[in-house]
Amino acid sequence: MAEIRVALGQRSYPVLVQQGLARRIPEVLERVAPSKRYFVFADGNVWSHYFDIIPSKDPRYVTFAVPPGEGSKSIETLYSFWTFLLQNGVERGHVAVAIGGGVVGDAAGFAAATVLRGIRLVQVPTSLLAQVDASIGGKTGINHPLGKNLIGAFYQPVAVIIDPAFLRTLPESEFQSGMYEVIKYALIEKNGLYERLMDFAWSRTSDMTAVIELCAQCKAHVVAGDEMEAERRMILNFGHTVGHAIEAAGGFKQLKHGQAVGWGILFAARLSRAMGICDRLTEDAIGRLLYRNGALPKLSYPPAMLVELMRHDKKVRDGRFTFVLPKRIGEVVIRKGIEEDWVQRQLEEFYREVGG
Numbered sequence: 461m462a463e464i465r466v467a468l469g470q471r472s473y474p475v476l477v478q479q480g481l482a483r484r485i486p487e488v489l490e491r492v493a494p495s496k497r498y499f500v501f502a503d504g505n506v507w508s509h510y511f512d513i514i515p516s517k518d519p520r521y522v523t524f525a526v527p528p529g530e531g532s533k534s535i536e537t538l539y540s541f542w543t544f545l546l547q548n549g550v551e552r553g554h555v556a557v558a559i560g561g562g563v564v565g566d567a568a569g570f571a572a573a574t575v576l577r578g579i580r581l582v583q584v585p586t587s588l589l590a591q592v593d594a595s596i597g598g599k600t601g602i603n604h605p606l607g608k609n610l611i612g613a614f615y616q617p618v619a620v621i622i623d624p625a626f627l628r629t630l631p632e633s634e635f636q637s638g639m640y641e642v643i644k645y646a647l648i649e650k651n652g653l654y655e656r657l658m659d660f661a662w663s664r665t666s667d668m669t670a671v672i673e674l675c676a677q678c679k680a681h682v683v684a685g686d687e688m689e690a691e692r693r694m695i696l697n698f699g700h701t702v703g704h705a706i707e708a709a710g711g712f713k714q715l716k717h718g719q720a721v722g723w724g725i726l727f728a729a730r731l732s733r734a735m736g737i738c739d740r741l742t743e744d745a746i747g748r749l750l751y752r753n754g755a756l757p758k759l760s761y762p763p764a765m766l767v768e769l770m771r772h773d774k775k776v777r778d779g780r781f782t783f784v785l786p787k788r789i790g791e792v793v794i795r796k797g798i799e800e801d802w803v804q805r806q807l808e809e810f811y812r813e814v815g816g
């Protein structure tokens with residue numbers, strides 16, 4: 461079993477990756493987070509396939525089936541999590557276990573961070589997106605109508621348990637969405653992932669263990685170096701400045717997170733070339749890599765609307781935008797203070813080029 465350490469002093473924790481690990485969850489929990497009670501928050505769809513991974517007759521486990529979908533990253537769902545925890549006698553020494561994709565991990569993680577001022581949290585990500593990104597690094601929270609992830613806390617889990625076998629029952633569209641985050645990792649650092657993706661079958665039936673491990677290693681060391689995103693961790697937002705605005709423009713329903721990030725990466729590559737940071741060859745190589753993951757859905761939101769939504773992003777200071785821009789394959793730079801009007805003009809040109 462691969463054990464990747466997120467090195468944060470006394471709050472360090474392991475990311476465990478192995479095929480079939482889900483079948484050993486009770487044993488792994490005993491080791492990484494011994495407790496008299498486990499509050500399991502499981503995505504309803506995942507639960508219908510995998511309800512037997514938690515011992516149903518063991519009174520130490522109490523389970524909440526979370527309605528699937530981004531709608532669960534809401535204040536109403538969070539409130540129902542708090543009520544569930546309190547009604548079932550939660551104590552400081554107990555453990556919350558989040559089984560599902562980024563939605564469950566983020567919302568249940570925030571419930572764990574806030575109930576009784578914090579109980580231990582174990583992440584069991586089941587979507588590709590959560591396995592390679594959302595479950596590692598301690599970002600928890602919910603959405604607000606004004607934007608994604610605007611309410612939340614940095615709250616590190618005590619362990620992350622990843623079983624690539626979960627991906628076998630993941631819908632193909634969710635797999636494709638997660639692969640855009642994988643592409644992000646291949647482009648932000650030289651870690652062997654870009655070369656691996658050149659020979660990749662781009663199918664959820666592929667063995668994803670090595671790919672997940674490479675992403676987790678990259679995430680673990682970026683987070684260890686800058687837990688609270690003072691600077692370097694921002695590179696993980698590559699593709700997300702415009703990506704979050706695209707998601708918000710569609711009410712978090714029209715495009716999947718990964719697809720929005722895919723557009724965001726393409727636009728960042730275009731901005732980068734316009735600013736003379738990367739050359740045309742790099743921009744084209746990024747476009748080709750994204751294309752291998754399938755076509756992106758057409759964009760129909762006016763550039764002015766995206767710019768307005770970007771103003772609510774956490775990355776905005778004094779009306780100026782911060783972008784993570786590719787320099788070459790495996791290297792990005794953080795550029796702050798980019799003028800809003802200029803970004804809007806670039807978006808308008810980008811739309812003309814890609815036929816949006």
Ligand code: GLY
Pocket residue numbers: 593594596597599693696697
């Ligand atoms: N998903 C970006 C980060 O965790 O910082």
